[in-house]
Amino acid sequence: MTLAEKAYVDLRHDIIRGVLAPGRPLRLADLSERYGMGFSPLREALNRLQAERLVTAESLRGFRVAPLSLDELHDTVSLRILIETRALRAAIAEGDDAWAAGIVSALYALKLQAGRSGPDADIWALEARHHAFHLSLLAACNSPWTLEFVERLYAATERYRIPVLLDAGLAAGRDVQAEHSALADATLDRDADRAAALLEAHYLHTVEALTAAMRPEATEAVRARAAK
Amino acid sequence: MTLAEKAYVDLRHDIIRGVLAPGRPLRLADLSERYGMGFSPLREALNRLQAERLVTAESLRGFRVAPLSLDELHDTVSLRILIETRALRAAIAEGDDAWAAGIVSALYALKLQAGRSGPDADIWALEARHHAFHLSLLAACNSPWTLEFVERLYAATERYRIPVLLDAGLAAGRDVQAEHSALADATLDRDADRAAALLEAHYLHTVEALTAAMRPEATEAVRARAAK
């Protein structure tokens, strides 16, 4: 892996997880020290991230972590519902046994991690498996552009989820794993209407929870935590 | 505008128009001479274009213009229909007078250019106004991510259209301007169902024409022309 690729992976990682807070200026001297490399690979990574809307850039004034806003959250979620429900229908129509087995496998791994607590609990491992599960549902949709947009929207949405997730137990009376199981069941039953409806409900529940957590009075605390 | 921005604009332009043929290796020494700048700004532009899928990159093996394929064409068009019909419905629901006036203006300018022939005909001016017209329809959709994806899919699709467009008169018995007028009428009438159906038909006609032009026996000629 080249340094530029490493810079891209690490920066993306740190932006999505909120280690680099929204709006924060990304000064090359700082980044160079933090990631241990020269300006060139960093600038290449920043340009890629700019194209992905994870960072903003202004001529001769450098880069910043892209800001967050409730409007953007709603925008991304409604697009996710549109694109992912269609992809899910396509996958259900075209998926083979390997696709179905992939879903079963991803769901099982997700549940294992979700069931862990105490020292074995690992929010990042959980997030990775959550994302992998959702991707496994769509894997058979046979549309590279759809998967690309799904990945982009995932990254955009994840930035809103992380600060809330770190507030452990904000799942507030919601059994997320049950939603996942029901979604997998409907998908494996090839019941496209039911699966699409469950996927939509899943995302609407998520955005509801996030909106509640991001209400004006909560915003300050969330931002502050994300900045650490 | 910085050199890196200029490199991005120029490279994107040349890739979309087929001046740089699909699959062609993008060697830094060549690009440096062609665009009159050093490696740094070029690499930054290439990284942005990679994120946009207009170029491909392989570690330590440099960049290439992204290849074309009929499968990808169908993928992009079906996504455009999904995303743009939704955006069009949203715009119809929310658009104000300025939005409507923008459509009238863009359609008028498009027709002016489409009516020109001989020395005044300018395929690039026509394309620009065509794109501007389609954007004007969606301008009021109030969804930055939608407009971003629309722009990305436009660029991807345009690469398939250009070689065919240069074969003047391949509009083959199709009155494209009439389709635009009907689409604008339905939109200005706020008839969302009719407008969405017309938009979908418009894109399906386009992909049909392109598929016909790109049939195996035609592919060679198209590729050769694009390479110039």
Place this chain on the structure above:
DNA sequence: GCAATATGGATTTTCGAAAATTTTTGCATT
């Protein structure tokens, strides 16, 4: 003859410094 390996040139990648630009600071003037 043929596979494996060395060699040289082409190419990408990275760095460090120079150039260009913005931002801050200090100072003088009103």
Place this chain on the structure above:
DNA sequence: AATGCAAAAATTTTCGAAAATCCATATTGC
């Protein structure tokens, strides 16, 4: 005290060269 301006500092952008890697060709050993 506020304003305007100049110098200094900080920062981004770009270049040119060095380092690392890949690729084609020749050469060696069998």
